[in-house]
Amino acid sequence: MAPNRTVAVFGPGSARPAGNRSQLVRDPDGTQVNPFTPVTPAAIARFAPVTG
Template structure:
């Protein structure tokens, strides 16, 4: 079995797709107005409108963090906050080196879900993602 994607359910596909496409610095693939994919070399974030899965209620998820591996998390932080208007990203934690060896930036996406952008910085963490 191979992990392929995670799907976020929202009432505003345009807004969420724009956030993740900007973060990943790629274009969103939009086969329909109710669905988008942000494809990266390691996996895909799928974004679907709530009407595609009517038994789910879109809400911020308090137990899942969407994670992105970045070459330089500090550069990502500067890019996201340096040129951002007053309504820029909701930064929960500025880049911080964690005990397990990753330098981590925590954000909230427009729906309130946590997003971790990280760069391995210790030899062990770098080896893990080599």
Template structure:
């Protein structure tokens, strides 16, 4: 089994598409006005408007802007460089400036426009580097 995708449901899809394109410097593919994907080498971040909920059983299946438990994580080459690049853009949204965590990652934690937590991290210890390498 492989985890292929995580999806965010939003009431303002263009706002989130613009945000994730800006922070990742990657292009997002828009399949319809209500569904888009940001693809990386290891997984996909899908962004769907609330209009897509009709295909999953109705508007009560998911609620935008109410995430209180999930952190969307991106491994980056140098979290300090990304912090410098994004600090003005993320002003008011940064939860934690780059900090070395007990498990060996240096992490920058911030919120996207819908309030979802996003973590940019760089492994900085040998143990952390070993955990994040994929075969």
């Protein structure tokens, strides 16, 4: 049987000043990770793929 490997979540997600929404988590190995997603139009434009 595989060991129980969980992810710890630290508090609620937060809206950051740059227009991103983020959530701090700690992976099963103990590494702190800060995944984020852009939510404002300006932040989304910064992460838009470059075409051409």
